[in-house]
Amino acid sequence: MTSPRTGDMPPGELRRHAHDVSDWIADYLAGVGDMPVFPSVRPGDLTAALPAEPPARGEPMERVLDDFRRLVVPGITHWNHPAFFGYFSVSASGPGILGEMLAAALNVNAMVWRSSPAATELEDVTTAWLRVLLGLPATFEGVINDTASSSSLYALAAAREVAYPESHRAGMFGLRPGRIYASEHAHSSVEKAALTLGFGQDGFRKIPTDPYFRMDVEELARALREDVDAGLQPVAVVPTLGTTSTASVDPVADVVALAREHGAWVHVDAAYGGPAAIVPELRPLFEGWEGADSIVVNPHKWLFTPIDCSVLYCRRPQALVRAFSIVPEYLTSSELAASRSLMDYGVSLGRRFRSLKLWFVLRYFGREGLEDRIREHVDLAKALAGWIEDTPGWTVVAPVDLGLVAFRFAPDEVGGEEADRLNHRIMERVNASGEAFLTHTALGGRTTLRIAVGNVKTTQAHVARTWTLLRNAAEAARG
Numbered sequence: 416m417t418s419p420r421t422g423d424m425p426p427g428e429l430r431r432h433a434h435d436v437s438d439w440i441a442d443y444l445a446g447v448g449d450m451p452v453f454p455s456v457r458p459g460d461l462t463a464a465l466p467a468e469p470p471a472r473g474e475p476m477e478r479v480l481d482d483f484r485r486l487v488v489p490g491i492t493h494w495n496h497p498a499f500f501g502y503f504s505v506s507a508s509g510p511g512i513l514g515e516m517l518a519a520a521l522n523v524n525a526m527v528w529r530s531s532p533a534a535t536e537l538e539d540v541t542t543a544w545l546r547v548l549l550g551l552p553a554t555f556e557g558v559i560n561d562t563a564s565s566s567s568l569y570a571l572a573a574a575r576e577v578a579y580p581e582s583h584r585a586g587m588f589g590l591r592p593g594r595i596y597a598s599e600h601a602h603s604s605v606e607k608a609a610l611t612l613g614f615g616q617d618g619f620r621k622i623p624t625d626p627y628f629r630m631d632v633e634e635l636a637r638a639l640r641e642d643v644d645a646g647l648q649p650v651a652v653v654p655t656l657g658t659t660s661t662a663s664v665d666p667v668a669d670v671v672a673l674a675r676e677h678g679a680w681v682h683v684d685a686a687y688g689g690p691a692a693i694v695p696e697l698r699p700l701f702e703g704w705e706g707a708d709s710i711v712v713n714p715h716k717w718l719f720t721p722i723d724c725s726v727l728y729c730r731r732p733q734a735l736v737r738a739f740s741i742v743p744e745y746l747t748s749s750e751l752a753a754s755r756s757l758m759d760y761g762v763s764l765g766r767r768f769r770s771l772k773l774w775f776v777l778r779y780f781g782r783e784g785l786e787d788r789i790r791e792h793v794d795l796a797k798a799l800a801g802w803i804e805d806t807p808g809w810t811v812v813a814p815v816d817l818g819l820v821a822f823r824f825a826p827d828e829v830g831g832e833e834a835d836r837l838n839h840r841i842m843e844r845v846n847a848s849g850e851a852f853l854t855h856t857a858l859g860g861r862t863t864l865r866i867a868v869g870n871v872k873t874t875q876a877h878v879a880r881t882w883t884l885l886r887n888a889a890e891a892a893r894g
């Protein structure tokens with residue numbers, strides 16, 4: 416059937432393809448564990464397989480879906496694979512996918528209450544539910560952004576608004592230079608935010624870490640004193656709860672206390688680690704985060720919600736709104752005073768209905784289901800760390816508090832640079848097997864391998880098999 420010249424796809428055709436697509440999704444998720452995690456494609460393969468120009472005449476959907484299966488899927492790195500352990504392992508869970516499908520169908524824009532009352536209010540309700548699960552006080556108001564990079568940018572814009580009220584009118588020119596502080600293991604998005612907000616690289620100071628890769632508070636105290644003496648204004652401190660390289664947890668209570676002395680905003684980057692606060696025995700890692708001004712938690716990382724969904728909690732939402740609120744006439748309406756206008760909490764006017772999928776996830780799994788799944792991931796990471804530690808030549812290089820194990824193969828007789836090359840070869844062998852996928856980082860200049868457990872489908876068998884692949888790869892890479 417060719418597509419009509421005007422109007423949308425006819426309802427009967429949509430229904431038929433929607434059924435096909437649903438079947439495909441269910442089959443894909445059931446079988447993804449048998450596919451290669453990383454595709455055997457080369458840069459340019461897909462581009463070369465597709466025409467340079469779009470079709471003049473509409474094509475039958477069957478053909479489009481066929482090309483999706485035949486050309487697109489073989490070029491996918493399967494983040495849904497239960498042995499995907501790279502970066503931070505994430506999940507598009509069943510309920511999350513259903514929410515995403517319905518959000519696409521509704522296609523509302525949640526910029527003001529009137530543009531979609533339910534989308535605005537479900538965002539209030541869902542972020543409040545998550546706040547309860549995380550054990551944060553009701554003084555934190557939540558808003559959903561696309562990514563943690565955006566959430567941190569907006570939080571730091573609010574910090575700038577507080578530190579330099581005059582900048583709103585006059586801009587940053589001619590003002591006393593200010594600084595934002597984060598550990599040397601903070602995510603690059605924090606430095607990017609400092610650049611975007613006009614602080615420049617000089618306005619971003621990296622604080623050294625202790626032997627466990629946590630922000631050294633003595634060093635932070637020294638940096639703050641030094642900068643204040645030099646006439647700089649401490650604008651914000653950004654502790655991380657779950658850093659990217661090792662999932663280390665900065666001492667947030669001490670950081671909050673120090674920042675307070677200097678009147679600096681505290682923004683907590685818990686993009687990855689945040690959901691672990693749902694688990695009672697892991698909650699102590701987060702002690703003191705309730706004293707922060709803002710916190711980012713990404714449900715699209717470790718809370719089974721398809722990308723994108725990042726929640727920014729702010730205890731001073733007026734500062735956030737002051738930083739971004741410009742209401743043009745065509746968006747004014749009588750309910751403005753009685754409801755939130757989510758367009759006022761960041762740069763984007765248009766906003767997807769992201770709370771729907773998070774609401775589905777929170778309801779389907781419930782607190783107990785979320786708790787058990789996250790706990791299981793931490794247990795799997797700890798089990799793996801135990802096996803690694805018990806094997807001669809292998810070392811775990813950072814404490815395992817969350818779902819990430821940072822480790823390397825470094826037998827005594829292998830020198831530093833040779834060990835770096837060896838670890839790269841091991842990683843490449845495992846990834847080339849298609850059975851598992853991991854990524855690396857550098858710690859103290861040394862190549863370090865990472866296994867992040869966080870996919871809803873991952874079981875002990877996947878972790879154990881990956882450990883076997885790693886040991887075999889080490890044998891082969893040395894030989």
Ligand SMILES: *Cc1c(COP(=O)(O)O)cnc(C)c1O
Pocket residue numbers: 503561562563564565602604655657658659684685686687688713716725
């Ligand atoms: C993943 C991550 C980010 C970036 O998240 P995006 O949503 O991809 O922007 C920032 N900080 C930490 C600690 C992260 O783990």
